[in-house]
Amino acid sequence: MDRQQAKRRAAELRELLNRYGYEYYVLDRPSVPDAEYDRLMQELIAIEKQYPELKTSDSPTQRIGGPPLEAFRKVTHRVPMMSLANAFNEGDLRDFDRRVRQEVGEAAYVCELKIDGLAVSVRYEDGYFVQGATRGDGTTGEDITENLKTIRSLPLRLNEPVSLEARGEAFMPKASFLRLNEERQARGEELFANPRNAAAGSLRQLDPKVAASRQLDLFVYGLANAEELGIESHSAALSYLQSLGFKVNPERRRCATIDEVIAFVNEWKEKRPQLPYEIDGIVIKVDSFAQQRQLGATAKSPRWAIAYKFPAEEVVT
Numbered sequence: 001m002d003r004q005q006a007k008r009r010a011a012e013l014r015e016l017l018n019r020y021g022y023e024y025y026v027l028d029r030p031s032v033p034d035a036e037y038d039r040l041m042q043e044l045i046a047i048e049k050q051y052p053e054l055k056t057s058d059s060p061t062q063r064i065g066g067p068p069l070e071a072f073r074k075v076t077h078r079v080p081m082m083s084l085a086n087a088f089n090e091g092d093l094r095d096f097d098r099r100v101r102q103e104v105g106e107a108a109y110v111c112e113l114k115i116d117g118l119a120v121s122v123r124y125e126d127g128y129f130v131q132g133a134t135r136g137d138g139t140t141g142e143d144i145t146e147n148l149k150t151i152r153s154l155p156l157r158l159n160e161p162v163s164l165e166a167r168g169e170a171f172m173p174k175a176s177f178l179r180l181n182e183e184r185q186a187r188g189e190e191l192f193a194n195p196r197n198a199a200a201g202s203l204r205q206l207d208p209k210v211a212a213s214r215q216l217d218l219f220v221y222g223l224a225n226a227e228e229l230g231i232e233s234h235s236a237a238l239s240y241l242q243s244l245g246f247k248v249n250p251e252r253r254r255c256a257t258i259d260e261v262i263a264f265v266n267e268w269k270e271k272r273p274q275l276p277y278e279i280d281g282i283v284i285k286v287d288s289f290a291q292q293r294q295l296g297a298t299a300k301s302p303r304w305a306i307a308y309k310f311p312a313e314e315v316v317t
């Protein structure tokens, strides 16, 4: 195959493998057998070996990660990553709703599952993944780009050539956590206490090959620059993120009243053990960005959101 044919075939393979990867890891609905995916991947690896200059940053071969880092570089978040005030019972939720309605009148909410993982920020330029970082202290985090690239549900290239910064939670599914601890037990190593610690420990590894072996996953749940993109509500932001190719948690509900919010909270209090990942509560946000702007934020938390906390979940070992 000459260079021109190789260039064309490499682009074809990237398109195919990224689409098959999206179907498998984001939609959980693969359209080709694993053997077919592996065969195409081997073909792309061979072409990139013969013509290294054909390797692109969104090539699925680039997920496996380079050599171990010496240390993590610091990253300053242009938009601070905030933390959420907590609610522990129905009364706290009704107090929150009363404060919101006193300031902005009737408000619709979006309820989402609070994923028990590690908050991360992922930045894209012209549709290409360029940098990922931990939350850190909210203003300064650690650059874990190479480790985040190993998460198969993180798109290396978006469906549109947009520049944005998305926020999400990296997590370890319960099944991966149990298997990892079984392996560590067999090697006489110290066990991880819970999936959140296992996910955090995995993303803090300097060697991307270790992170790649931990089968982490990622739900994206927000945009740092939504208003710059002309989006006017949180529910619209989530639909937009989904359309770009991100994995957005489907268990979400737009609620017109706090009674509907409380119904969602009680529903998931019961259904939580059936989830393949751990959650530590429900996040409730005022849906309209105009109303969010009116409500503003305290020094560390937005006044337009609250996290209803569940008691710690025991993963069945």
Ligand SMILES: NC(=O)c1cnc(N)c2cc(Br)sc12
Pocket (backbone or CB within 6 Å): 082, 083, 084, 112, 113, 114, 115, 116, 117, 119, 169, 221, 222, 283
């Ligand atoms: N859907 C969400 O907004 C969401 C889900 N899971 C989480 N751990 C967090 C944390 C913050 Br801060 S927001 C959020």
